[in-house]
Amino acid sequence: MASTTSSGDEREREAEIEALKEQVRRLEKINAALVDRVERSTDIQGGAFSMFENAITLEAMVRDRTAELEDALGQLASANAKLEVAHRDADAARSRLRDAIESLSDGFALFDANDRLLMCNRAFLKFWPELEDLSENSPAFEDLAQQLARSGRTIGSLVSPDRWIKDRIARHSKADGAHVQALSDGRWLQINELRTSEGGTVGIYTDITSVKAEDARERAKELAVRNLALQATLDTLSEGACLFGSNRKLQAWNDGFAEMLMLKAGVESVIGSHEDLARYCVEERGLDRPQAVEWRDGRGPRISTECTMDGRHFVVRSTTLATGGMAFAFDDVTDRLRYQQSLKETAETLEKAVQQRTAELSELNSELEAAKDEAEQANRSKTSFIAAASHDLLQPLNAARLFVSALGERRLAPDSRGLVTRASVALDSVEELLEALFEISRLDAGAKEPEFVALELDRIFTALRIEFGPSAKSAGLDFNVEECGLWVRSDMHMLRRILQNLVSNAIRYTERGSVSLSARRDDDQVRILVRDTGVGIAPEKREDIFHEFRRLKITSRQPGHGLGLAIVRRSCVALGHVIEIESEVGEGSEFALILPAEEPVEVVEAAKPTRASRPARGGGTAIIIDNDKAILEGMSALLSNWGLQVFAVSGLSDQALEGAIAAGPDVLIADFHLDDDLTGDKAIASLRDAIGEQVPALVITADRTEEVKASLTKQQLPMLTKPVKPAQLRALLRRLGVLQ
Template structure:
């Protein structure tokens, strides 16, 4: 091949051969015709016959000659095209040869039968023996076999058959690049790719210099790591030495020289493991030579306490995976002295701790007793308040009913004024008791918040309806912002806070306005109740949140000083921040900060179904275990034109008689005698009447469980002391009056 072999281009050979055959055929025909003419002349000898024959032959010869000339012209054209194609092919072959030969990498092309078609000089420089085989278009397997037999690669030198099998298989897959190490130290990267006609192109790159640079870099990195390792070892306070599998010392640190009292001249004394043992035993008086035993059976790290040159050492030995061993010498003399000192100190401290523990046990016992007493007192207070919430409200409720009944009578001016004053005093007592009971429930943890996502607009609407008449009566402008925002809080407790804010603002503002505003921030919003009242001095801003504390001009205005104390407790329970912005003489702005949430889609509420009634002016059945309340309720309801049947127990015969008359309403106390509750009494009386008589419950129990129970039974509830206006409104709503 002389370095490269190329295929010969034979385009147009078949067409030229056909044209030449056609020309030869026409020449034979022409010769035959001429011969026939000559024979005809000899045979007939007639001049006219010869003339006719000559004319016919001339026409035939002319036609044949024209066809021959056309064929020759087409042949010349094809020959010219063929010559041009051969010139182009020759130029292409030259360009291809120059391009392949210009490659620094070896190049070889194999056809679909895996025979070598061509290769360049760079390929032959990599594999010199290929040159003598290239002229015969050898198969790749022949080339690989020759390479394996000569041991030209390291792998083929070790296992030629296995290398040959793997190399031929890798060549047939032609999946990309791989690297071969040659026996002469060169590294060749081989990149083989399959062509579209099923052949294989191979590019062979000598990467020996790259490998050498990589090896140099690795050696440099290894040297740097060795230096770093040595520097690290030298920073250790312990003595460290490393031995290889032949028991020769490979590395040590300055700590070892110091521990073993070695100088630069005596370092050879521990050049191997045996020398190390001899030096430690003979020169330093090691009392436990077994601590330096060479171990092969385990990789577990072992430690032994020893005496070397009169000092305490811990010798640790760690077998390495390559068969070597590492020994460390840790001087623990000072540590052991400190440990003994600490032990003595610990014993002294232990005695003192025992003494103090005994004292603390006694103090703790006293604290437990005090805690138990405090808890007992708290339970007693809670029980007392629970009892008081019923026992105090019972006579207060009766007094309220009697006063309301008297207020409905035609009385002289002086007695009517006394009745109104009595009603005002009862209102004050009622507000005070309700505030005290609410504070007690908050302090006792009896009120648990129900944190939900709720619309702020609903609470604002309640404030607008509830306080608009009160503000109008005081000549104040009362504005509540419209809002569609939602917050996360307890609806009842949040409403209680805002009610206190608005109630205080209206009570203490003489002229101007009270405004409820909303300020929205990133994920919170602030509800502000702003007034134009007297304002609060800065030194009093903290005191107003304490019980029964009223400051400045507010002391002359009716109030108990408990509303803001309740607000502080509720806001702490709900984890809502309170704020007060005030200027004396210009007004105040109380605010609470709430977490803002995305609005929820709430289904439309169904209109409540009206309870059946017997019409206005019907009979009302009242059940209460307090005779005074029965008398007051009877007097109040009769003033409203109702017929009243009163009883202390649902089992009273008058109850059965009243139920037979189908009363318009049943008003039942929740806490009756013998543990009977109002809900059960109502269910019993409805069963006796065999119909669903409208009913309501009156109770002094403000527990959330009681409210939830009665709400689940769809029983309206009024809390004692009953406000006659609320009772009358409820009776009107239920079409009783």
């Protein structure tokens, strides 16, 4: 690189000198022309003064040009001096580079961009003495390769000169790293070729013969270790093994081979070749299948042959080797066969025992199936019984509720009003207990199938705020419901029932502070949180609260039956939701309901039904249809207190029905289950046909099944469940326009 830089500076200086010389020549030529003009010029007008002025002017010009010429000559002399110094520096650098290259123990060669040899050292020529005569004339690399091929200096050139030349030129043109050449004199040469920045190639040639020799020694050691490992492996085999080379001579064996073939005198003294093995096995040991030890030429699969020798059973495995030899393995399987025979006999015995046990299990399984069917039937009977019992209990309870409500709206003495209030509270407690028992029975029986839909939490939260806000306020608590804008996937009625129970419990068991309802999203799940500042729950009691009729002692003064959280647990199982609890005694509790998140969907609000034919007013007429006399009397008393004229009938064949129809009723109220398989919706349809008008109507029932709800919803008939809460009934009648 230093030599290249010096050559560039020298060319620049030579170019500068040539330019100065050309400038001097031009100045000399101008000066000569001026002098000649002065000598030959004459004044055409004969004026001597004019000639004098021209002479002075020419003299000044000559003086200026002469000064410029002297300055140019000075610059030329300075450039010559610098050029001489540059020549000396370049020669010194070239000499140092030559000395450095010659000091290398490795061969060095430099080729230009045209792939011609520019420089090489003596070490390079020692590797390739055939190239010494060519190196002075900057030969091309191809010429050098052809010369080496003709000399047979490398193993490759001796085998195939043309192919070696082609491969060597291709490697040189790539110049992408090192490769190894084997020389014909036994040496090994590593050639490392790389590109220079000017497009040339530099090659380093290193003698690695000693490295190759060390590698060969290491490979020999490795081979010896492998042989030892092979022998050790053979000795660990339970089989007798032997190995023959391609010349069919015995090469290796293990102790198991000598033991199985009973070679007490020594293996080598009896078996030196494969022929000895075949002869000994057949003649001395009585091998019944000689093909087990036959020699096979060429590669082939491993062959296993079952045979006998000396009355014992053997499996002889033979395989051909890649080296042309063969390996044999002798496995004495006599004891194994005896063991297998004993196992077979045992298996037959076990099979008989299994068949006998299977028959017993089949009989037991039939008994279990029958027991299962009986249990399922009992469960269905229990559910039916609870449903029927609930219906039968709700009928008198509904009548009692109506009578108490009607009595409560009359003017009573304070003591009497207190008794009515306590009776109403007691009825509320009985109603809640029956509803909880009925819901638990339906969940246990699997009679309540969830209907999963996308639900907007804010709508449910708003309903809960309206429902529990007054009770929280009356208890002196802050009830905080946070809007979340989230949607979930669940069953509308079951999810609302879960949250109602959680919020109701939180308000019931919190004496001071607040109750909050919120939700947040975690990836593809939503966590609904119900927090309170109540009494808290000890860790060892957190599982008990989800069991039926289990309540904490600290909350025993509060009303309740211990069924709300049992319903929550069963509903979560049915829905596949997760319920978690965190609590600290005296600090409050947090219940977390975890359920799948859902993307928002567009909700189309259903148009509310209107009564265009009848304006809302008080003092109207109502027809009540129920097959329970007590309920008819209670409803009549309650509705009469509200200013309605009531016609109470037990069915469509009641004689009082004609007068009721003639009076032009404002509302129809029917029980769902009537006599003679008549249902409330059918009774309402029949009355509407008789009246000739779509009179507002509602159904009251103790049947809480989803089928009844779905049927009435499809017919757009409002439904109230027994026992009827007077406030709900009054609100519904106002919505229907019957009451103001």
